[in-house]
Amino acid sequence: MSKNSKLLTGPINLNNPITVQVLGICSALAVTVKLEPAIVMSISVIAVLALANVIISLLRNTIPSRIRIIVQLVVIAALVILVDQILKAYSPDVSKQLSVFVGLIITNCILMGRLEAFALGNKPWESFLDGIGNGSGYAIILIIVATVRELLGSGTLTLPAVGEIKVIPESFYQFGYENNGLMILPPMALIVVGIIIWVQRSKTRELIEEN
Amino acid sequence: MKGLLKYVEKIKPNFEKGGKYQRWGAIFESFETFLFVPGHTAPRKGAHIRDAMDSKRLMSIVVLAVVPALLFGMWNVGYQYFLSIGTDVGFWQEFGHGLYRVLPIIIVSYVAGLGTEFVFVHIKQKEIEEGFLVSGILIPLIIPVDTPLWMVAIATIFAVIIGKEVFGGTGMNIVNPALLARAFLFFAYPSKMSGDKVWVSRLAEGNGVIDGYSGATPLGQAVENGANIVDPMGHKLSTFDYFIGWIPGSIGETSALMIFIGAALLLYTGVGSWKIMFSAFAGGAVMGLLLNTFASDTNPAMAIPFYDHLLLGGFAFGMVFMATDPVTAAQTEKGKWIYGFSAGFMAILVRVLNPAYPEGVMMAILLMNVLAPLIDHYVIRANVKKRLKRIKVAKIN
Numbered sequence: 008m009s010k011n012s013k014l015l016t017g018p019i020n021l022n023n024p025i026t027v028q029v030l031g032i033c034s035a036l037a038v039t040v041k042l043e044p045a046i047v048m049s050i051s052v053i054a055v056l057a058l059a060n061v062i063i064s065l066l067r068n069t070i071p072s073r074i075r076i077i078v079q080l081v082v083i084a085a086l087v088i089l090v091d092q093i094l095k096a097y098s099p100d101v102s103k104q105l106s107v108f109v110g111l112i113i114t115n116c117i118l119m120g121r122l123e124a125f126a127l128g129n130k131p132w133e134s135f136l137d138g139i140g141n142g143s144g145y146a147i148i149l150i151i152v153a154t155v156r157e158l159l160g161s162g163t164l165t166l167p168a169v170g171e172i173k174v175i176p177e178s179f180y181q182f183g184y185e186n187n188g189l190m191i192l193p194p195m196a197l198i199v200v201g202i203i204i205w206v207q208r209s210k211t212r213e214l215i216e217e218n
Numbered sequence: 219m220k221g222l223l224k225y226v227e228k229i230k231p232n233f234e235k236g237g238k239y240q241r242w243g244a245i246f247e248s249f250e251t252f253l254f255v256p257g258h259t260a261p262r263k264g265a266h267i268r269d270a271m272d273s274k275r276l277m278s279i280v281v282l283a284v285v286p287a288l289l290f291g292m293w294n295v296g297y298q299y300f301l302s303i304g305t306d307v308g309f310w311q312e313f314g315h316g317l318y319r320v321l322p323i324i325i326v327s328y329v330a331g332l333g334t335e336f337v338f339v340h341i342k343q344k345e346i347e348e349g350f351l352v353s354g355i356l357i358p359l360i361i362p363v364d365t366p367l368w369m370v371a372i373a374t375i376f377a378v379i380i381g382k383e384v385f386g387g388t389g390m391n392i393v394n395p396a397l398l399a400r401a402f403l404f405f406a407y408p409s410k411m412s413g414d415k416v417w418v419s420r421l422a423e424g425n426g427v428i429d430g431y432s433g434a435t436p437l438g439q440a441v442e443n444g445a446n447i448v449d450p451m452g453h454k455l456s457t458f459d460y461f462i463g464w465i466p467g468s469i470g471e472t473s474a475l476m477i478f479i480g481a482a483l484l485l486y487t488g489v490g491s492w493k494i495m496f497s498a499f500a501g502g503a504v505m506g507l508l509l510n511t512f513a514s515d516t517n518p519a520m521a522i523p524f525y526d527h528l529l530l531g532g533f534a535f536g537m538v539f540m541a542t543d544p545v546t547a548a549q550t551e552k553g554k555w556i557y558g559f560s561a562g563f564m565a566i567l568v569r570v571l572n573p574a575y576p577e578g579v580m581m582a583i584l585l586m587n588v589l590a591p592l593i594d595h596y597v598i599r600a601n602v603k604k605r606l607k608r609i610k611v612a613k614i615n
Contacts, residue, residue, distance in 0.1 A: 189406035
């Protein structure tokens with residue numbers, strides 16, 4: 008595997024920002040009740056992370072290391088505001104659902120983590136790939152969690168531009184099936200993420216820790 | 219008993235290696251240890267503490283202890299049902315209806331739970347653990363009789379996996395699996411776990427229910443009527459009624475009398491800690507008294523006399539059978555006092571001050587389960603500090 012494609016695929020499984028590095032958990036819990044906000048949030052994070060990585064990588068030789076955190080924050084904040092404004096303009100409903108969490112991308116640990124650990128020491132193209140890779144790793148977990156929670160919690164799946172699809176047929180409800188109210192509550196997101204981590208660790212030899 | 223023991227000893231060689239029925243050896247062994255002290259609890263060599271008590275016997279005693287509450291619960295299910303449709307059919311038919319409604323729940327709970335355990339035995343390749351014996355009988359007793367069976371199955375599987383297996387199986391769990399199953403049902407399917415319609419068999423369907431009948435539990439009414447609690451027909455209920463337990467409620471929780479019989483067995487055999495039980499009831503009484511003192515019109519439930527609190531709802535059942543679970547309770551002796559007292563105290567606090575959760579017992583015990591290791595930690599630290607001080611004093615002298 009070439010080095011560049013490793014940058015792209017590594018964070019999706021072996022170095023996943025949520026399940027392995029355990030970063031960015033808060034937003035994973037908050038926006039996964041329905042699928043649509045989770046997808047929009049994922050796209051926003053991928054965009055912000057890739058662009059911020061490129062910008063910081065371009066600036067990396069000119070940033071004095073004492074003020075680098077402030078510079079990183081300024082870059083991220085500018086990009087997040089941009090994303091927020093675009094969302095407000097083109098899909099106000101989703102923007103309302105995501106509410107403060109788009110703004111909180113600024114404090115998402117994945118972003119600071121990647122800028123500090125990768126973009127400050129690598130060339131723009133590699134940084135871009137790293138941003139896309141880590142953003143996708145975040146997106147995959149978010150989408151799995153949101154699918155489970157919406158399917159079992161509301162019996163529907165909501166896709167951007169398509170709208171709400173009823174997945175569980177009406178006849179199930181007539182036989183006494185009920186939506187699982189616990190799935191809509193935040194603790195269940197934590198448990199679903201926990202189960203994903205459990206399954207991933209037991210499937211992947213490299214991740215099993217020796218003790 | 220002696221004759222039985224002789225008979226078991228006589229047929230034993232048939233089931234050992236090389237015997238006629240060695241294929242059934244495992245099953246014979248489980249029956250033998252259920253009945254008598256197994257001869258192989260600890261290796262005979264080495265510095266082990268040898269005790270006839272193993273986890274299988276421990277669990278069978280708890281199962282035996284809940285039998286009175288279970289039988290009474292079955293009768294009460296039938297009694298409440300025929301009360302709601304206004305016919306008087308006599309003891310056996312009432313018990314029969316209860317048996318008919320409760321038995322499927324018990325079977326589903328055991329099949330789902332043991333099935334999950336077997337899957338994990340297969341994955342982990344180790345011996346089956348007896349941990350589910352108790353949870354399997356406790357789960358049916360703490361849920362309303364009308365809970366759909368598939369919900370019982372899902373809650374049981376959830377409790378076994380998330381409550382127990384992820385932590386490493388029996389003995390490693392942080393919270394009580396049976397209570398976790400109930401908490402799961404309570405939050406996942408609130409419409410089947412709370413309200414006035416779920417506690418009496420088939421009340422929600424409403425077939426043949428007599429006019430003016432209300433299936434509200436005493437605690438459900440307390441939110442509005444305070445101490446002025448009536449039975450489904452409108453007669454006032456007394457402390458004696460709560461004690462005997464012919465009131466609507468979860469299957470096994472209503473009868474304090476039957477629970478105390480079970481508690482006596484647990485205490486006599488030393489399976490349940492008397493420190494936890496006693497301090498839990500003390501904690502509940504103290505909180506009840508406090509609330510009585512500050513009773514006001516804003517929350518009528520505060521006026522319930524403290525002794526009624528100890529008999530109502532799942533308090534007695536939870537504190538006797540759930541809080542004393544040796545795995546999830548505090549382990550240190552001082553810790554047990556703190557643990558039990560806080561559990562009782564919190565249970566009444568949640569029950570009265572948060573009308574959305576009339577069953578505060580569940581929340582309180584789960585909360586204390588989580589806090590138990592912390593309590594133990596500080597009890598041990600305090601002891602270490604005390605002993606260190608003693609050393610210093612000795613040095614100065």
